[in-house]
Amino acid sequence: MTEETKAATDFGADVFGGEAIRTYLSKDTAKKLQATIQEGKPLDPSIAGEVAHGIRHWAMDRGATHYTHWFLPMTGSTAEKHDSFLELKDGEPIMQFSGKNLIVGEPDASSFPSGGIRSTFEARGYTAWDPTSPAFIKRHSNGATLCIPTAFCAYTGESLDKKTPLLRSMQALDRSLRRLMKLFGRGEAHTACTLGAEQEYFLVDKEYWKKRPDLVLTGRTLFGAPSAKGQQLEDHYFGTIPDRVLSFMNDVERELWKLGIPAKTRHNEVAPAQFELAPQFEELNLASDHNMLVMDTLRNVAEKHGLKCLLHEKPYAGVNGSGKHNNWSVAYGGRNLLDPGSDPHENAVFLTMLCAVIEAVDKHADLLRASVAGAGNDHRLGANEAPPAVISIYVGDQLAEVLERIENPKSAKHEAKGTLKIGVDTLPAIPKDATDRNRTSPFAFTGNKFEFRAPGSSVCCSGPMTVLNTIVAEAVDRIADELEASKVTGKAKPGEHTAAFHNALQKILEKSLKAHKRVVFNGNGYEADWMVEAAKRGLPNAPDTPSALAALAKAENAALFERYGVMTARELKSRHDIFLEEYAKKVRIEGVCARDIASEMILPAVKAEYAETVASFAQAEKCGIASGTATLKESIVELGSGLDALKDGIKRLDAALAGTECEAVLSAMRALRTTADVLEHHVADAKWPLPKYRDMLFLY
Ligand code: ADP
Ligand code: MG
Numbered sequence: 001m002t003e004e005t006k007a008a009t010d011f012g013a014d015v016f017g018g019e020a021i022r023t024y025l026s027k028d029t030a031k032k033l034q035a036t037i038q039e040g041k042p043l044d045p046s047i048a049g050e051v052a053h054g055i056r057h058w059a060m061d062r063g064a065t066h067y068t069h070w071f072l073p074m075t076g077s078t079a080e081k082h083d084s085f086l087e088l089k090d091g092e093p094i095m096q097f098s099g100k101n102l103i104v105g106e107p108d109a110s111s112f113p114s115g116g117i118r119s120t121f122e123a124r125g126y127t128a129w130d131p132t133s134p135a136f137i138k139r140h141s142n143g144a145t146l147c148i149p150t151a152f153c154a155y156t157g158e159s160l161d162k163k164t165p166l167l168r169s170m171q172a173l174d175r176s177l178r179r180l181m182k183l184f185g186r187g188e189a190h191t192a193c194t195l196g197a198e199q200e201y202f203l204v205d206k207e208y209w210k211k212r213p214d215l216v217l218t219g220r221t222l223f224g225a226p227s228a229k230g231q232q233l234e235d236h237y238f239g240t241i242p243d244r245v246l247s248f249m250n251d252v253e254r255e256l257w258k259l260g261i262p263a264k265t266r267h268n269e270v271a272p273a274q275f276e277l278a279p280q281f282e283e284l285n286l287a288s289d290h291n292m293l294v295m296d297t298l299r300n301v302a303e304k305h306g307l308k309c310l311l312h313e314k315p316y317a318g319v320n321g322s323g324k325h326n327n328w329s330v331a332y333g334g335r336n337l338l339d340p341g342s343d344p345h346e347n348a349v350f351l352t353m354l355c356a357v358i359e360a361v362d363k364h365a366d367l368l369r370a371s372v373a374g375a376g377n378d379h380r381l382g383a384n385e386a387p388p389a390v391i392s393i394y395v396g397d398q399l400a401e402v403l404e405r406i407e408n409p410k411s412a413k414h415e416a417k418g419t420l421k422i423g424v425d426t427l428p429a430i431p432k433d434a435t436d437r438n439r440t441s442p443f444a445f446t447g448n449k450f451e452f453r454a455p456g457s458s459v460c461c462s463g464p465m466t467v468l469n470t471i472v473a474e475a476v477d478r479i480a481d482e483l484e485a486s487k488v489t490g491k492a493k494p495g496e497h498t499a500a501f502h503n504a505l506q507k508i509l510e511k512s513l514k515a516h517k518r519v520v521f522n523g524n525g526y527e528a529d530w531m532v533e534a535a536k537r538g539l540p541n542a543p544d545t546p547s548a549l550a551a552l553a554k555a556e557n558a559a560l561f562e563r564y565g566v567m568t569a570r571e572l573k574s575r576h577d578i579f580l581e582e583y584a585k586k587v588r589i590e591g592v593c594a595r596d597i598a599s600e601m602i603l604p605a606v607k608a609e610y611a612e613t614v615a616s617f618a619q620a621e622k623c624g625i626a627s628g629t630a631t632l633k634e635s636i637v638e639l640g641s642g643l644d645a646l647k648d649g650i651k652r653l654d655a656a657l658a659g660t661e662c663e664a665v666l667s668a669m670r671a672l673r674t675t676a677d678v679l680e681h682h683v684a685d686a687k688w689p690l691p692k693y694r695d696m697l698f699l700y
Contacts, residue, residue: 007253012260014062014137016055024054033131038190040132040167048099055135056085056097059146062137067097069105069127070138070147072162073112074578076460078292079152080138081107082145102148104128113581115574117158125160127152130167133289136259149289158571162462163285165567169469170284172564173330176476181332183483184349189333193469194449196281197291198265200322200457201298202274202310203245203699208691209308213601214593218586219312219376219458222594222669223602225677226318227694231271239268242699245275248305252277255297261290271319272697281327281449284469288461291324295458313456314379316693317673321380322457326464329449330472339448340427348423348505351406355509355516356479357450358393358403360471361443362519364560365391366540366551367471368443368454371464373548373579375586377456382543385526387442387453389548390534390541392521394441398428400522406506407513422509423502440525470566482508545583546662552576584662591665594672595653601689602676603646609683610639638682645675 001009012019021030029047036043043051059067068080085095105127110118118125127150135148152161159165174191181189209215214222241249249266256263256279265278277294281287295311302309314321329338330353337353340346361368368391372381382389395403404411405420442454455464486504518537523530534541542548551557553576558569567575617632649672656664680688 004250007257010254011257011262014139014258015260016058016135017260020058021054024058025050029054036131037134040170043103043129043131045099045103048103050099052097052099052102055102055146056095059135059137059144060085060095062144063139064137064144064146066143067101067146067148069107069129069150071127071150071152072289072292072460072462073152074115074160074162074575075113076162076458076582078296079107079112080145080147081105102129105148105150107152112152112160113578114154114160115577117156117160117570117574118154125152125154130163130285132167132283133286134260136293158568158574162460162466163288165466165561165571166288166462166469167285168566169466169473169564172473172566173469173476176473176480177330177332177337180352180476180480180483181349183480184352186333192331192334193284193465194281194327194329194331194336195284195287195291195461195465196279196327196449197287197294197461198276198278198323198325198327199291199294199298200269200274200276200324202271202312202315202322203248203302203307204273204310204315204696205699206303206306206308208696211689211691212696213597214590215308215310215315217593218590219310220315220379220590221317221693221696222590223597223673223676223680223690224317224693225680227272227692227697229272229694230319230697234270236268236272236274237270241266241268241275244305244307244699248301248307249275249277251304252297252301255301256294259290259293259297261293263294269320269322271316271321273699274320274322281329284328284461284465288465291461311458313374313376313458314383316697318693319697320385321383323380323386323453324455324457324459324461326452326455326461326468327446327449328452328465328468336448338445338450342426344423344426347425347427348502350427351402351422351509352479352505353476354395354399354403354445355406355512356475357472358395358519359478359512359516360468360475361391361393362516363475364467364471364557365519366542366548366554367467367557368452368464369540369542369548370551371467372454372456372459373542373545373583374456374459375545375583375590376458377454378544380456381442381454387440388525388531388534388541389543390525390531390539391442391454391519392525392534392539393450393519394444394522395520396445397522399445400520402427403513403517403520406509407517409506409510421502422506423499441521442525466566470561470564473564474560479508479512544663546580549576549580549583552579584660587662587665588657591653591657591669594669595650595657597690598646598650598653598672598676602679603643603650605683605687605689606639606643606646606679609687610636610643613639635682639679642675642679642682646672646679649675 021033029050032044032047033051066082066084068082070080073079085097087094087096106124107127129148129150133149138145138147151164153159170193177191253263262280263277264280267276269276298309329336337349340350380386444451452464488500488504552572558572561567561572562569613632613635617629617636620629653668653672656668
């Protein structure tokens with residue numbers, strides 16, 4: 001085995017998992033801890049002391065001197081406050097880490113957004129270990145820190161983070177599924193939501209990045225004329241990965257493997273300098289934490305390669321933006337319920353789940369849309385590349401036909417093929433490659449899972465996944481209600497359901513499909529016709545963040561989250577307020593940054609070009625030179641009117657920034673950019689103050 005291949009055998013070396021637990025804890029404690037992890041229960045306080053002791057030794061053996069409760073505050077990134085193991089006892093230094101320090105922490109994190117849940121005088125919050133996500137080591141160039149993944153709550157018990165609602169939504173779906181599965185005659189089992197998050201990103205040379213205040217401060221370019229070559233030739237997608245990038249990817253994967261993150265697939269994406277990393281799917285909570293670490297790792301490793309990793313949804317205008325496809329499924333007792341299965345009984349469960357998801361997405365498209373809203377994603381959703389802002393479901397032609405046969409069992413159209421009896425007939429084979437090829441659907445069934453494609457590349461998966469779990473829990477419950485009301489359940493044993501049960505189920509699904517099929521759309525989501533058709537079907541279309549977030553302020557949505565114990569009305573409102581404020585702040589930062597770049601960098605460059613041209617022209621006139629003066633004059637007019645337009649644009653942006661209207665700022669920024677991007681072609685390359693698209697987009 002070579003050094004390189006050995007990296008794969010280091011998988012999980014920096015995670016306090018199976019092997020470390022067995023090595024550093026007593027047999028009894030190890031067993032108890034494993035049970036806690038598997039059942040997703042809080043840690044038994046009686047073993048906390050020994051677990052903490054074991055974890056500290058394990059961490060110190062890996063060079064850690066500090067520990068932190070690692071959590072997901074509402075800012076969208078991760079948070080850590082480090083404490084050292086060092087304590088003084090009678091003046092002597094000792095290394096210590098108590099059970100109490102493992103279970104709860106009090107980061108006094110009063111500066112995190114709480115959306116009104118806390119006021120500063122009662123600002124303390126506390127963090128609590130979530131043992132389903134294992135402790136891990138985070139390394140830096142001269143040391144390491146033990147990280148304990150935690151939930152972050154206020155002393156009132158209200159959640160101040162993105163993890164707590166996710167955990168609650170997983171419990172909600174578990175309760176609903178247990179109920180439904182019981183009706184299907186399945187025994188008690190563990191529900192496992194699964195997530196595979198495909199992560200798209202851009203890489204840019206750090207030297208260019210440093211010279212672009214817009215990239216540094218906002219994560220995206222606010223100016224820049226298109227490069228002659230962009231993604232027209234479609235030659236980047238799945239192309240040969242440049243060596244520089246490949247060695248970066250290798251380092252990223254090694255770091256991820258050490259953290260027990262199963263990075264699996266890497267490839268070039270559609271835009272030049274755009275790439276993707278896909279891990280193998282894992283249980284949702286862990287996968288969501290892991291995605292946060294993937295983003296961290298991409299950023300950190302890029303630095304070592306003289307690169308910057310851009311996780312913004314739209315770093316460059318005119319080429320594709322970046323998303324984060326959330327592949328979601330749910331397994332019960334180890335069996336994926338979204339796998340169509342091979343026998344009529346499995347098919348019946350699958351069809352029920354399929355209908356539940358369709359019902360959930362149709363009823364709560366507004367919430368799904370809100371869950372992916374943000375200033376960055378606004379440039380992506382509906383911008384003719386990523387999925388449109390209208391949420392619809394793709395199921396593919398085969399399944400569409402199956403659903404139609406369920407919905408219209410007696411239609412003449414299906415007579416030739418006969419009716420499809422749930423629980424009796426086997427589904428036709430659903431080939432995987434028939435699933436959404438054109439990738440335009442925001443929510444696509446892809447063989448044995450749903451792929452939610454609307455989330456932006458920088459989003460924390462917890463938000464969209466919390467919504468999805470909750471709305472599916474509700475739909476599953478509603479179907480279970482009707483099944484219970486039909487009073488044909490209870491007798492069924494696995495594999496031998498009564499015809500009455502299946503007839504009842506058939507009617508329930510028929511009714512559900514009739515009510516919710518409008519959300520199913522198998523065509524090309526980029527076509528303008530679809531927007532017209534979607535409007536006719538009454539599907540909501542929230543084109544920007546403020547309109548999308550309005551869903552979080554609706555009383556019926558607050559009631560839904562409360563009913564499922566996922567968020568209280570106050571928790572939901574706090575999120576609405578935090579996200580809206582974050583949006584306004586981001587737009588403002590961009591506005592100020594654009595104004596500064598325009599007035600301090602672009603305007604002076606244009607002025608210099610103008611002055612030089614005017615001087616040349618005057619000189620030529622003075623010397624009585626006729627040739628070339630017409631061209632110089634033309635340039636002077638172009639540059640002069642550009643200069644005026646630029647100044648006007650800056651004034652307009654300034655005026656917008658004096659107000660509070662986000663849209664006015666965005667529109668003034670767009671206008672200013674148009675002017676500046678034209679001027680880029682009128683100023684000498686050597687004088688242009690910003691690295692250009694053609695420089696930044698090609699990493700060879
Ligand atoms: P594509 O690029 O065609 O969408 P990939 O294979 O790159 O497909 O990514 C698919 C993702 O879906 C991977 O992360 C994979 O692990 C994940 N996945 C596969 N099965 C499931 C499942 N049952 N639940 C959740 N995610 C899944
Ligand atoms: Mg995908």
